[in-house]
Amino acid sequence: MTPHPVRLLLPLLFVLLVRAVDSVTNRWDLLALRDLKSSVDPASIPRGSCLASWDFDHDPCDSRSTDCFTCGIRCDSTIAAPSRVTEISLDSAGYTGSLNSVNWTAISSLESLDLSYNSFAGPIPDSISSLSNLRHLHLSKNSFSGPIPASLGSLGSLQELRLDNNQLTGTVPPSFRKLSTLCRFQLEQNNLSGDFPDLSLLENLQFLDASGNQFNGTIPSSLPPNLLVLSLRDNHLTGTIPVAIGDLQYLQVLDLSNNEISGAVPPFLLGHPSLEQLNLSLNNFTALAEAESKGGAESRLVAVDLSGNRIGGPLPTSMAAMPRLVSVTLENNRFTGAIPAEYAERVAGGSLGRLLLGGNYLHGPIPGEMMGLRPGSVNLSLVDNCLNKCPDYLFFCRGRHQKSPVDCETFGS
Numbered sequence: 001m002t003p004h005p006v007r008l009l010l011p012l013l014f015v016l017l018v019r020a021v022d023s024v025t026n027r028w029d030l031l032a033l034r035d036l037k038s039s040v041d042p043a044s045i046p047r048g049s050c051l052a053s054w055d056f057d058h059d060p061c062d063s064r065s066t067d068c069f070t071c072g073i074r075c076d077s078t079i080a081a082p083s084r085v086t087e088i089s090l091d092s093a094g095y096t097g098s099l100n101s102v103n104w105t106a107i108s109s110l111e112s113l114d115l116s117y118n119s120f121a122g123p124i125p126d127s128i129s130s131l132s133n134l135r136h137l138h139l140s141k142n143s144f145s146g147p148i149p150a151s152l153g154s155l156g157s158l159q160e161l162r163l164d165n166n167q168l169t170g171t172v173p174p175s176f177r178k179l180s181t182l183c184r185f186q187l188e189q190n191n192l193s194g195d196f197p198d199l200s201l202l203e204n205l206q207f208l209d210a211s212g213n214q215f216n217g218t219i220p221s222s223l224p225p226n227l228l229v230l231s232l233r234d235n236h237l238t239g240t241i242p243v244a245i246g247d248l249q250y251l252q253v254l255d256l257s258n259n260e261i262s263g264a265v266p267p268f269l270l271g272h273p274s275l276e277q278l279n280l281s282l283n284n285f286t287a288l289a290e291a292e293s294k295g296g297a298e299s300r301l302v303a304v305d306l307s308g309n310r311i312g313g314p315l316p317t318s319m320a321a322m323p324r325l326v327s328v329t330l331e332n333n334r335f336t337g338a339i340p341a342e343y344a345e346r347v348a349g350g351s352l353g354r355l356l357l358g359g360n361y362l363h364g365p366i367p368g369e370m371m372g373l374r375p376g377s378v379n380l381s382l383v384d385n386c387l388n389k390c391p392d393y394l395f396f397c398r399g400r401h402q403k404s405p406v407d408c409e410t411f412g413s
């Protein structure tokens with residue numbers, strides 16, 4: 001016996017009705033999204049922006065709502081039903097507001113939160129630390145203030161933490177030594193202070209930028225072992241360069257410029273097997289130890305800037321043997337002795353595009369190879385030294401005169 005057509009249609013009708021009242025989006029996630037939008041000053045939501053499109057008469061995770069939630073969120077229907085919001089990634093439309101009235105605990109499947117390049121202000125809420133699935137937290141270039149919550153150290157899945165370019169104060173919480181999955185950590189351009197913490201347990205950390213803060217004390221004697229990039233530029237760090245930096249076997253970029261670091265530039269820096277960029281300018285270094293073995297031939301250094309220190313002694317000859325080196329800045333130190341012929345050969349051969357030696361106590365003649373260089377062919381400067389002659393018609397002598405004999409005698413040149 002075939003059933004009556006109406007009896008066939010009834011279950012279908014029922015399903016359609018249920019869909020209409022039941023949200024595709026998890027109820028708690030929906031509330032959190034609503035709270036986020038309502039905590040942004042409406043005047044700061046421009047037409048055409050992601051937040052302007054968020055219309056809560058529609059269901060954010062419903063595929064039929066793509067006209068109303070054009071951007072800013074991602075949902076995942078495979079991890080749970082109703083769907084969970086896994087990503088909030090706002091455009092940089094200039095939104096202002098704070099994050100305090102959002103129930104971050106509610107949106108517990110969030111893996112990525114990106115509010116970069118806006119004008120969010122106020123503290124970073126402690127409750128963000130309840131987002132145990134969070135892999136990316138990007139709050140760069142806003143106006144967040146106050147301390148970094150120590151509880152963020154419990155985010156056990158965090159891979160990228162970008163808090164740079166805000167007005168954060170206080171220290172980096174010691175709890176951050178537990179962020180063992182962290183690969184990238186950006187703190188630059190804040191107002192953080194105190195000792196820079198020991199992060200040596202962070203075996204996955206490759207990129208660490210804490211420049212432009214007020215960190216003082218010494219560089220930690222133990223560092224994350226797999227760093228590629230370490231920048232602590234523009235702080236108030238003191239003491240000497242720790243031996244641990246020589247053990248960072250993948251390090252490519254080291255920028256410690258504009259601190260108060262003293263002592264010698266250690267031999268393991270110029271002799272480092274992977275280092276490509278070294279900037280120690282504007283510190284208080286007084287000596288330079290040459291690359292110990294192999295005379296620089298195996299170095300991968302491309303650019304070295306040691307300007308603005310008090311380094312004495314002869315120019316390091318190992319540099320001339322570094323095959324990839326294109327930029328050498330040794331200005332404003334206390335280097336003495338003659339300009340090595342090897343330097344002049346590299347410049348004349350075109351493989352060293354920048355050699356800035358001004359503001360030292362170099363003496364003797366200008367190497368012959370340099371005399372024929374044409375202006376614009378190379379960035380070369382020998383000004384403000386103790387050279388026999390450095391006439392103005394040579395472009396690399398122009399700008400500042402050679403030092404007076406009296407000044408030159410001070411350093412035995």
Ligand SMILES: *[C@@H]1O[C@H](CO)[C@@H](O)[C@H](O)[C@H]1NC(C)=O
Pocket residue numbers: 028103105106107
């Ligand atoms: C925040 O969300 C959690 C989990 O979904 C819930 O248990 C809690 O009551 C919410 N808190 C507030 C203040 O709404």
Ligand SMILES: *[C@@H]1O[C@H](CO)[C@@H](O)[C@H](O)[C@H]1NC(C)=O
Pocket residue numbers: 167191
């Ligand atoms: C940073 O801190 C210093 C003092 O520690 C203070 O004078 C300065 O105003 C602060 N800057 C910001 C942007 O908060």
Ligand SMILES: *[C@@H]1O[C@H](CO)[C@@H](O)[C@H](O)[C@H]1NC(C)=O
Pocket residue numbers: 193194195216217
């Ligand atoms: C580092 O700065 C803090 C305040 O920001 C200060 O209390 C401390 O004495 C400073 N330490 C050093 C070694 O200068």
Ligand SMILES: *[C@@H]1O[C@H](CO)[C@@H](O)[C@H](O)[C@H]1NC(C)=O
Pocket residue numbers: 233234257258279280281282303304305327329
């Ligand atoms: C080294 O650092 C100083 C100060 O932070 C900066 O002005 C300079 O451009 C840097 N040198 C190079 C070669 O990037």
Ligand SMILES: *[C@@H]1O[C@H](CO)[C@@H](O)[C@H](O)[C@H]1NC(C)=O
Pocket residue numbers: 260262284
């Ligand atoms: C540099 O070192 C000298 C002595 O070695 C010290 O007198 C001076 O204060 C230091 N300068 C800075 C900026 O740390």
Ligand SMILES: *[C@@H]1O[C@H](CO)[C@@H](O)[C@H](O)[C@H]1NC(C)=O
Pocket residue numbers: 354376378379
């Ligand atoms: C050479 O480099 C210095 C330092 O970066 C820069 O100030 C100068 O303009 C450069 N000169 C030329 C001719 O490129």
